[in-house]
Amino acid sequence: MTSFNKIATIIAREYNTRVRKKSFLIMSIVGPILFAGLMVTPAWMAQMEDTEEKLIAVADSSHLFLGEFPESKYIKFEYLPDADIEKYKSNFYNSNYYALVYISHVVASSPNAVHLYSDKSPSLGVQMHISNAIEKRLERDKLKTYGIDENVLQAVKTNISIRSVKLSKSGEEKETNFNLFMAIGYLAGFLIYFTIFFSGSQVMRGVIEEKTNRIIEVIISSVKPFELMMGKILGVGLVALTQFALWIGLTIGIYYTVIPVLMPDVAKMTQPQQVQVDTFMETGSSLQTQAPTEEMNTEISDMLGALSGVNFGAIIISFIIFFFGGYFLYAAMFAAIGSAVDSEADTQQFMLPVTLPMIIAIIAMVNVIQNPESPLAFWLSMIPFTSPVVMMARVPFGIPYSQVILSAVILIITFVLVTWMAAKIYRTGILMYGKKSSWKEIWKWLTYNN
Amino acid sequence: MSILQAIDIDKQFSDHQALTKVSVDVPEAKIFGLLGPNGAGKTTLIRIINQITAPDNGQLLFKGKPLKGEDVYKIGYLPEERGLYKKMKVGEQAIYLAQLKGLSRTDAIKKLKWWFGKFEILAWWDKKVEELSKGMQQKIQFIVTILHEPELLIFDEPFSGFDPINANLLKQEILTLKEKGSTIIFSTHNMSSVEEICDHIALINKSKKILDGPVEAIRQQFKTAQFECTYQGSYTEAAQIIHGKAEIIEHKENHQVHYLKAELNPGIENNEFLTLMMQKVKITSFSEVIPSMDDIFIRVVKNAN
Numbered sequence: 223m224t225s226f227n228k229i230a231t232i233i234a235r236e237y238n239t240r241v242r243k244k245s246f247l248i249m250s251i252v253g254p255i256l257f258a259g260l261m262v263t264p265a266w267m268a269q270m271e272d273t274e275e276k277l278i279a280v281a282d283s284s285h286l287f288l289g290e291f292p293e294s295k296y297i298k299f300e301y302l303p304d305a306d307i308e309k310y311k312s313n314f315y316n317s318n319y320y321a322l323v324y325i326s327h328v329v330a331s332s333p334n335a336v337h338l339y340s341d342k343s344p345s346l347g348v349q350m351h352i353s354n355a356i357e358k359r360l361e362r363d364k365l366k367t368y369g370i371d372e373n374v375l376q377a378v379k380t381n382i383s384i385r386s387v388k389l390s391k392s393g394e395e396k397e398t399n400f401n402l403f404m405a406i407g408y409l410a411g412f413l414i415y416f417t418i419f420f421s422g423s424q425v426m427r428g429v430i431e432e433k434t435n436r437i438i439e440v441i442i443s444s445v446k447p448f449e450l451m452m453g454k455i456l457g458v459g460l461v462a463l464t465q466f467a468l469w470i471g472l473t474i475g476i477y478y479t480v481i482p483v484l485m486p487d488v489a490k491m492t493q494p495q496q497v498q499v500d501t502f503m504e505t506g507s508s509l510q511t512q513a514p515t516e517e518m519n520t521e522i523s524d525m526l527g528a529l530s531g532v533n534f535g536a537i538i539i540s541f542i543i544f545f546f547g548g549y550f551l552y553a554a555m556f557a558a559i560g561s562a563v564d565s566e567a568d569t570q571q572f573m574l575p576v577t578l579p580m581i582i583a584i585i586a587m588v589n590v591i592q593n594p595e596s597p598l599a600f601w602l603s604m605i606p607f608t609s610p611v612v613m614m615a616r617v618p619f620g621i622p623y624s625q626v627i628l629s630a631v632i633l634i635i636t637f638v639l640v641t642w643m644a645a646k647i648y649r650t651g652i653l654m655y656g657k658k659s660s661w662k663e664i665w666k667w668l669t670y671n672n
Numbered sequence: 673m674s675i676l677q678a679i680d681i682d683k684q685f686s687d688h689q690a691l692t693k694v695s696v697d698v699p700e701a702k703i704f705g706l707l708g709p710n711g712a713g714k715t716t717l718i719r720i721i722n723q724i725t726a727p728d729n730g731q732l733l734f735k736g737k738p739l740k741g742e743d744v745y746k747i748g749y750l751p752e753e754r755g756l757y758k759k760m761k762v763g764e765q766a767i768y769l770a771q772l773k774g775l776s777r778t779d780a781i782k783k784l785k786w787w788f789g790k791f792e793i794l795a796w797w798d799k800k801v802e803e804l805s806k807g808m809q810q811k812i813q814f815i816v817t818i819l820h821e822p823e824l825l826i827f828d829e830p831f832s833g834f835d836p837i838n839a840n841l842l843k844q845e846i847l848t849l850k851e852k853g854s855t856i857i858f859s860t861h862n863m864s865s866v867e868e869i870c871d872h873i874a875l876i877n878k879s880k881k882i883l884d885g886p887v888e889a890i891r892q893q894f895k896t897a898q899f900e901c902t903y904q905g906s907y908t909e910a911a912q913i914i915h916g917k918a919e920i921i922e923h924k925e926n927h928q929v930h931y932l933k934a935e936l937n938p939g940i941e942n943n944e945f946l947t948l949m950m951q952k953v954k955i956t957s958f959s960e961v962i963p964s965m966d967d968i969f970i971r972v973v974k975n976a977n
Contacts, residue, residue: 228772231768231771231772232772235768239757239759239760431757432757435755435756435757435758436751436753436754436755437754437755437756437757439719439724439749439751439753439754440749440750440751440754440755440769440813440816441769441772442724443722443723443724443744443747443749443751444744444769444772444773444774445772446741447724649725653719653724653725655753663686666686669686670685670686670725
């Protein structure tokens with residue numbers, strides 16, 4: 223039996239025992255439901271808000287706002303004949319009003335002149351709707367006193383959408399979309415961070431399990447400790463990949479099958495891509511007269527332009543390198559920690575120094591994404607203990623390949639070194655029962671000849 | 673012919689010397705006892721033989737050739753610290769461990785079914801290990817250790833934690849394995865089990881080997897001039913005639929049968945003593961006192977310390 227066969231046997235056990243667990247099944251099902259839920263909840267909430275028709279009474283003592291409130295499908299206004307607010311307040315419970323707006327006659331000069339009375343908590347949307355309308359009306363009046371005509375104002379209003387274009391040395395132009403890059407950067411960084419912690423601690427728990435149930439010595443009389451360690455790390459890594467694949471598959475599945483059936487309105491609101499592109503195709507050839515279509519066009523062409531500006535090949539390749547590099551690097555350290563203790567409770571003193579760089583990386587990621595070319599971003603993406611997260615946050619912004627390659631090389635060299643050291647600690651640690659290990663002791667294990 | 677030779681093995685851990693120039697020679701198809709007090713270095717030596725740790729100095733020969741990685745398939749090891757995955761099913765787990773010892777899946781299943789049948793534990797196949805008692809788990813560990821039919825078997829404190837019934841079963845199986853030609857290294861600090869089953873021993877104390885050889889030879893080597901004798905007749909007359917030839921250690925009388933334990937003075941042979949005794953009393957039995965391994969163990973370790 224070759225070393226490869228042994229590792230394969232170990233991987234199979236590590237993988238099978240984990241994916242057959244109930245917790246894996248539950249995570250696989252609950253995860254996508256949560257994700258799909260996260261995607262539709264805002265729209266669903268908004269929809270819930272809107273479906274109830276709200277009749278709002280307006281008591282206006284300034285006499286400025288008759289007919290000024292724009293009505294939407296669900297928000298209607300009724301203008302009361304006088305502004306006797308006390309009377310309307312006391313009758314409020316007998317009315318069918320959702321809310322009562324009182325506008326004092328000093329509204330033009332005092333920002334606190336508007337009150338909204340209701341027996342419920344009026345939603346932020348309703349409040350915004352009302353305050354926007356009042357502001358708009360007052361602004362218009364004020365502009366008039368300065369002698370500015372409304373038509374002039376309309377003509378002056380300008381809508382700018384910046385198209386950011388990146389110039390490469392060869393003179394090639396690529397559109398960039400900061401938001402899209404941010405999203406990809408965050409997603410990739412978090413995914414790596416999450417896997418390192420989640421799967422890394424699974425590796426650690428697996429090592430502790432083998433130690434506490436005393437099977438370890440039976441196994442390492444057949445396989446080398448290094449083979450066992452690598453088999454475990456690879457097996458757990460494959461479990462994480464399987465979980466991701468299931469999540470992505472099921473989330474898409476739920477998103478496109480279950481939700482349209484259960485909540486057709488929500489589905490329409492949250493799945494606009496197809497519709498928009500269709501609209502774009504149609505109107506693209508016809509005359510673009512209508513303003514909304516034009517706006518939409520700008521948006522969509524921005525989006526499409528940006529998508530074509532994203533170097534997906536580079537992102538995917540870097541993701542694979544930094545995902546595996548980071549996971550292996552940390553999993554080896556977690557395995558070494560697991561070998562040095564007798565129970566999970568004892569891991570604390572070793573966990574913090576090892577996980578600190580990851581925590582720094584995830585905190586710094588926010589800053590790095592805002593400013594991917596900063597010295598902080600550069601150095602954190604070179605240090606191998608933070609680079610898996612930080613570099614992935616930078617890659618979508620199209621930083622020089624030389625930096626990505628340098629960082630990857632540093633990561634791989636560190637990974638080999640750390641794994642070699644972790645294996646030395648591991649093979650001594652797994653046979654130390656009932657001993658409290660210290661950093662000093664672990665350092666000594668590195669010098670043992672085994 | 674020896675199946676395993678360890679030559680001048682040194683092993684140093686940071687705070688102590690585990691083995692100092694230890695050499696042992698394990699003859700083929702025998703049961704070899706590796707004895708010594710707790711912490712003497714037995715387990716370290718066993719781990720070195722199993723290639724779990726490497727010696728700092730020294731050499732290991734397996735069937736005359738330097739021990740190499742593949743030799744683990746010819747060795748079966750039941751460690752002192754032994755256990756199983758609690759959440760895994762018995763059969764699945766046994767197959768896994770057998771595969772790691774180089775058996776194919778089909779081979780492993782075939783052999784396991786045979787052994788499970790022999791031990792009447794086939795019903796456990798699909799149970800989780802945590803559902804089994806400790807004694808049951810030990811049976812499974814034993815089966816897994818010998819399943820790949822290794823030429824050399826190593827048992828580290830095999831009887832610790834076994835109930836008497838399982839301990840006896842284990843002892844019988846060990847003897848059967850020896851009959852079939854397997855060599856067995858048997859590590860323990862419990863001497864009484866050694867006399868019954870070991871052919872050879874090596875005694876390790878404080879990292880050094882202080883004694884080794886065939887069990888019978890060692891006991892002969894450590895025998896003193898003590899003997900036990902029963903006779904009928906007068907104690908006074910007997911004591912008179914052997915005076916100056918032997919020192920009486922103990923004397924008892926029970927229904928005219930006398931028991932005498934004594935030590936011959938230097939230069940006096942058994943026959944000379946018997947000739948004197950026969951003149952006065954009727955001898956019914958005579959035997960030399962051969963020290964038990966327990967006595968030897970205590971004596972040697974005391975001297976070494």
